[in-house]
Amino acid sequence: MDEYEYLKKIGEGSYGTVHKCRKSVNGEIVAIKTILFYDYEGVPRSVMRETNLLKQMDHPNIVKLLEVLTANNKVSLVLEYADYDLQKFILSDPANTRDPHFIKRLLHDILSGVQYCHRNRIIHRDLKLENLLINSQDKIVKLADFGLSRTIDTPLGPLTKQVGNLNHMAPEALLGSAQYSTPIDIWAVGCMFVEIVTHQDLFAGFSSSILLAKIARTIGTPDEQIWPGVTAMFPPNVMRQQFPPKDFAEIAPGLEPAGINLLSRMLRWNPSERITAAEALAHEYFDGIQPRT
Incomplete structure (x- = not known):
């Protein structure tokens, strides 16, 4: 050394x-x-x-x-080397990081890194603002901390249950499924999208049941039509109360309609219904944003 x-x-x-x-x-x-x-x-x-x-x-x-x-x-x-993780960067300059174009640029960088991982059959499994790096000069976001990442086998074998940051954990992982795949990263990106826009956690809790209840209160209680088989997976106390979905404009105030649409396609109960990273990058929300070279 x-x-x-x-x-x-x-x-x-x-x-x-x-x-x-x-x-x-x-x-x-x-x-x-x-x-x-x-x-x-x-x-x-x-x-x-x-x-x-x-x-x-x-x-x-x-x-x-x-x-x-x-x-x-x-x-x-x-x-x-990078000057900041994204959480510290946002806290260091809260006014400028609320700029709509800058938010698009940040999210495009994140999704570009995620798409590259998924294209190469890698699930990150621990996406959070602290695991994204950024330099104050070029302001390019880079995915880091791949210690919990896994490659996807064909056919998909069982994976470790409940990994990564609990607050960004997708419903299928919170429910203890070992058959999750790339959609868990998209859920985490959706959570970070809200954090970048609002500077607040979307979901926060100390247990799976608390988080599942908070998700239900936010995007509505799931049913068999939304996610076949969900009734058998869910804790009875969470399913007992039926919550209607909130308007995503209420979840991320100030976000433009195209961004609201993109967010709504990331935060879906059924993993098979979530938008992919490649589809997200082609979304109208990113019109005019060019990939990094």
């Missing part, structure tokens, strides 16, 4: 630590994510998964893995 100068710690969590660093040979600023492990454990599976996926991916809206360093029971991922 002598080839890098540590400048400051920029993040810490159960995964390890992230430092802003400078490469000695050329002065390049990078982020180094370091994870410690014990000999008897070996390199954590999440780290191996994230490393392998990032090595495969090359897209302007996906964070780049520059190299992997291992030494003394630790592995370090050297990543391209």
